[in-house]
Amino acid sequence: MRVSCRAPAKVIISGEHSVVYGYPALVAAVNVYSKVIIETVDEFGPHEICSEKYGIGKVIGGAISGPAALKPLAKVVSAFCESESFRGKLKIRVSSDIPPASGMGSSASISVALAYALLKTIYDKPPEEKVFKLAMEGEKIAHANPSGVDVAAALQGGLILFVKDKGFERLEAGSGIFLLADSGMERSTKEMVSKVASLREKEPDLFNITMTSISEITNRIARLLGSDLVEAGRLMTLNHLLLSLLGVSNSRLDSIVWTSISAGAYGAKLTGGGGGGCVLTLVDEKSLNAVEGALRNLNAPTRILRTVEKGVYIEEVD
Ligand code: MEV
Numbered sequence: 001m002r003v004s005c006r007a008p009a010k011v012i013i014s015g016e017h018s019v020v021y022g023y024p025a026l027v028a029a030v031n032v033y034s035k036v037i038i039e040t041v042d043e044f045g046p047h048e049i050c051s052e053k054y055g056i057g058k059v060i061g062g063a064i065s066g067p068a069a070l071k072p073l074a075k076v077v078s079a080f081c082e083s084e085s086f087r088g089k090l091k092i093r094v095s096s097d098i099p100p101a102s103g104m105g106s107s108a109s110i111s112v113a114l115a116y117a118l119l120k121t122i123y124d125k126p127p128e129e130k131v132f133k134l135a136m137e138g139e140k141i142a143h144a145n146p147s148g149v150d151v152a153a154a155l156q157g158g159l160i161l162f163v164k165d166k167g168f169e170r171l172e173a174g175s176g177i178f179l180l181a182d183s184g185m186e187r188s189t190k191e192m193v194s195k196v197a198s199l200r201e202k203e204p205d206l207f208n209i210t211m212t213s214i215s216e217i218t219n220r221i222a223r224l225l226g227s228d229l230v231e232a233g234r235l236m237t238l239n240h241l242l243l244s245l246l247g248v249s250n251s252r253l254d255s256i257v258w259t260s261i262s263a264g265a266y267g268a269k270l271t272g273g274g275g276g277g278c279v280l281t282l283v284d285e286k287s288l289n290a291v292e293g294a295l296r297n298l299n300a301p302t303r304i305l306r307t308v309e310k311g312v313y314i315e316e317v318d
Helices: 068-083 106-120 128-143 149-156 189-202 204-224 229-245 251-262 285-297
Strands: 002-014 025-041 047-051 055-060 063-065 089-096 159-163 167-171 177-182 267-271 278-283 302-305 313-317
Touching: 002 106, 002 149, 002 177, 002 204, 002 229, 002 267, 002 278, 025 106, 025 149, 025 204, 025 302, 047 068, 055 068, 063 068, 068 089, 068 106, 068 128, 089 106, 106 128, 106 149, 106 313, 128 149, 128 189, 149 159, 149 167, 159 204, 177 251, 177 285, 189 204, 204 229, 229 251, 229 267, 229 278, 251 267, 251 278, 251 285, 278 285, 285 302
Parallel strands: 047 089
Antiparallel strands: 002 025, 002 313, 025 089, 025 159, 047 055, 055 063, 159 167, 177 278, 177 302, 267 278
């Protein structure tokens, strides 16, 4: 059997980091994709993972020989073989247009596409809970303590308000345009999440006030995106300031945020783990060119994002 599967990237509009502690996150699945092709072969031997970016690895039991970057995928494969008693050999090919370590949920998108493709070899319609659980096995290796927001976005698609361990609410995407500006700095979500965890230890009061404020902002933006872009944009910027207080911004991200706003954006904030990666800017048709131009001058390449309603999907099955 041969299965080809695609899953979208995501951007967090509000609620990164606070989502790890049970507060809501507003997240959109967007039009940039990863792709996984698997072939089941009727023989024994190590499973093969061939990644366009990281090279080739072989999975035997729970271990991988090959690039360390393939460990999360090896974990998804071994968890699948164990939970579904799969016998045989898997040949897996992975490619992605999602820039890694940019805050766009590249690892979650690939884990979801892989989990869905693997389960498709067993189930006609892979059950959502099984796909989520399996993809989370990869995310736990990639990010230590993932909330599941990135996996939920790649799986469900659309604009959703997600709460860890509880579920999600689907919302209508508004009329604003989301522009994503790349700082050019790679960073590790794992490091940023542990930085916030140590702030929680050291300064619990500051931590709690910041988290509840972000939570209120997230809920408000979720209601305003369809009706009041000015207010939604201001709240995004306020969210950025609170994320800076948590220690996950830096001068490059701050300058992209303020440059966007000076050029006419409604608001802007870092998106994802922070420490580098991307800035999400809310604009309309009138301010789009000016904001794009200002960010080009800062050497921050931009792309216009479109929310995609469909999450992970099968491209082909033979
Ligand atoms: C990463 O896209 C978002 C974080 O909140 C981590 C997580 O939710 O797992 C920083």
